[in-house]
Amino acid sequence: MSKTLRWFIATTLFLALAIGVELTIGWRSILEDWQTLSITNLLFLTLLTFISYLLRAERVFNYFASESHSRVSYIKISFLHNALNNFLPMRLGEAAFPLLMKREFSESMLTTSAGLLVIRLMDLHVLLLLASFTLFSVTPLLGGIACTALILLPLLMRVGGESLIRLFPEKIRNLLNKVEHLWPKDYRLLGKTYLMTLLIWIVKLVALILILMSFLNIDFFNGALAVILADISGVLPIHGLAGSGTYEAAMLAALYPMGFETIEAVKAAINVHIYLLGASLLSVPIALLLPSPSRKTSF
Numbered sequence: 001m002s003k004t005l006r007w008f009i010a011t012t013l014f015l016a017l018a019i020g021v022e023l024t025i026g027w028r029s030i031l032e033d034w035q036t037l038s039i040t041n042l043l044f045l046t047l048l049t050f051i052s053y054l055l056r057a058e059r060v061f062n063y064f065a066s067e068s069h070s071r072v073s074y075i076k077i078s079f080l081h082n083a084l085n086n087f088l089p090m091r092l093g094e095a096a097f098p099l100l101m102k103r104e105f106s107e108s109m110l111t112t113s114a115g116l117l118v119i120r121l122m123d124l125h126v127l128l129l130l131a132s133f134t135l136f137s138v139t140p141l142l143g144g145i146a147c148t149a150l151i152l153l154p155l156l157m158r159v160g161g162e163s164l165i166r167l168f169p170e171k172i173r174n175l176l177n178k179v180e181h182l183w184p185k186d187y188r189l190l191g192k193t194y195l196m197t198l199l200i201w202i203v204k205l206v207a208l209i210l211i212l213m214s215f216l217n218i219d220f221f222n223g224a225l226a227v228i229l230a231d232i233s234g235v236l237p238i239h240g241l242a243g244s245g246t247y248e249a250a251m252l253a254a255l256y257p258m259g260f261e262t263i264e265a266v267k268a269a270i271n272v273h274i275y276l277l278g279a280s281l282l283s284v285p286i287a288l289l290l291p292s293p294s295r296k297t298s299f
Contacts, residue, residue, distance in 0.1 A: 025266065046207075073104050119193065125153070230272070
């Protein structure tokens with residue numbers, strides 16, 4: 001898919017959502033719901049979200065950093081990368097990470113792209129695992145099967161990974177062979193990165209679930225299922241600017257079967273998305289104000 005087509009689809013989805021919401025619900029009605037959220041709660045949840053951002057930066061620092069690298073630089077890179085990811089369509093923001101790493105530390109774009117792929121696979125696995133745990137509280141049989149499959153998946157990949165790779169198309173097999181030497185061999189590092197990924201998502205999701213509960217009379221576990229499904233929608237190849245449309249649709253797909261009215265659910269989904277984008281936007285000036293001490297080892 002060409003970049004022009006990607007931007008056209010993304011812009012169309014964004015405008016369709018903006019106009020459709022105004023015609024059916026009204027943006028004023030949606031924004032008025034923020035009056036029910038106290039400033040104290042909003043500040044606390046924003047702090048929680050920024051803790052997850054800092055943990056993301058620490059994860060990247062632990063995975064990539066050498067002795068000459070500074071944590072401050074990784075905070076800057078991580079904040080900007082996260083914001084671009086949230087606002088640009090079709091995962092175009094991912095391309096910013098290797099570019100930022102090359103500019104800051106002269107790191108190979110191929111190496112950082114391979115490392116980012118490992119981290120993103122961990123993100124997806126953790127999200128699916130947390131979703132299956134949440135599903136277990138609602139449907140024990142289905143949730144239990146999903147949990148077991150996801151827990152066993154890394155072990156199966158470890159034992160039969162080469163056999164599975166042979167099932168891929170030749171083009172993908174050739175690409176994997178080219179970057180095979182870039183895959184991490186340090187299992188202690190992988191384990192630490194995975195545990196940090198788990199912590200990051202728990203902190204982030206708790207903040208988003210509590211935000212959702214501020215706009216909707218929903219219990220924690222059902223809220224978790226809705227928020228996780230909305231976040232998983234970010235891996236889709238097609239979505240609007242800033243995830244508009246697909247984020248709300250994914251959350252609505254979880255909320256509607258729970259018995260919530262469509263308008264009520266749509267308003268809550270949009271407000272959670274507004275919060276997520278607002279926190280991302282707030283991180284940009286903070287990142288730009290940070291220095292770039294690429295040759296220091298501490299704060």
